[in-house]
Amino acid sequence: MDAELFPRTRTEVAPGAVHLPDWLDTGRQRELLRACRGWARPPAGLRTVRLPGGGTMSARQVCLGRHWYPYGYARTVVDGDGAPVKPFPAWLGDLGRRAVADALGAPAATAAAYDIALVNFYDAGARMGLHRDSDERADAPVVSLSLGDTCVFRFGNPHTRTRPWTDVELRSGDLFVFGGPSRLAYHGVPRVHVGTAPPELGLTGRLNITLRVSGLEAPRADRL
Template sequence: MLFPRERRVLAPGAVHVPDWLDLDQQRRLVVACREWAGEGPGIRAAVLPNGGRMTVRAVCLGWHWYPYRYSRTRDDQDGSPVTAFPEWLGDLGRTALADAYGEHRDYHPDIALINHYDADARMGLHRDGDEAAPDPVVSLSIGAPCLFRLGNTETRGRPWTDVELHSGDLVVFGDESRLAYHGVPKLLPAVDVPDTGLAAGRLNITLRVSGLR
């Protein structure tokens, strides 16, 4: 990067913090994600109710997400128990939230959704509305850059804000923006991507509070 990127408030309650993860943290997360993706039935592309298959591949910790619900077992795979959510990842999420908002909050995520995007993958505009708690979502990016689109809370249409996310970036959205539509229209050319140990594509790790029993 020729010029440093600045912290940016994308919308009330939504904050982008560039280069939040240092390279060692990114590498450790890549190693952990590779281990999680290999456990049990492994990483998969979820099938939507209309029969379509998502273009991103995902693995879950704590609670298993499949359209559009959570379970303690991998119900759309082999029914095996979902991998436990590690406490150290919760610590990372609390630090991320405090840095983004400039204040400490009582934040105890118990879900991690780990999405892998290859060059042709994308994520349509959607809301993270399957949780039963209003706590913010913490989102970490590793690998190839992408165009991230943060919309409004009412429709999938405009107004929205587009921002480039690069390896190590943090996005937090909560409060007024907790149920904002958001998505990834495309990955961007992989120029000056740090050596994180990720062979190709982009990893997105989102931490959430389920509010479920």
């Protein structure tokens, strides 16, 4: 919006969970969108995630660094085309460390080395149920970047999917970081406001780029 009755400012939603509005300028959003479009192409491209109970996620996903599937990580798209997962670019790790520094105040140089990205695409009607990011073996903060349509981001607590929770409006360019006591908080996306993406971005739908530290052993060079 060009004008706000109440300007959006940095908000600590819960201990260790911080929302920074408009963290990405328009130029950086376009760069990220261009990268996402490249990552979404096959092989190891955008896929529908199948859940253990037989259902599917309505948001589609592509992974970098390691491939996430329910309750685990792999080096190949084990629940898709079987191709090797796309590499995690160093510049994206730098962006993650800077995000943590800006949101939580820790020096970027001391932040953990991000090595995984999950890119979720929400088209009309897509949602994300309440869940925890608990398949990693590291407790580094999760970095979440939004592009495109505005969404309602529901941020709960580490103990239960029920209340208390806080609903946060995430717009294109917003940053949300959660770590410390909120690292394993339940969170989800109950609603996407279709058609609210900035026209200059040229995106229909919503992209969420989530950066994580796996804590998993790096592969040996001869296995690459």
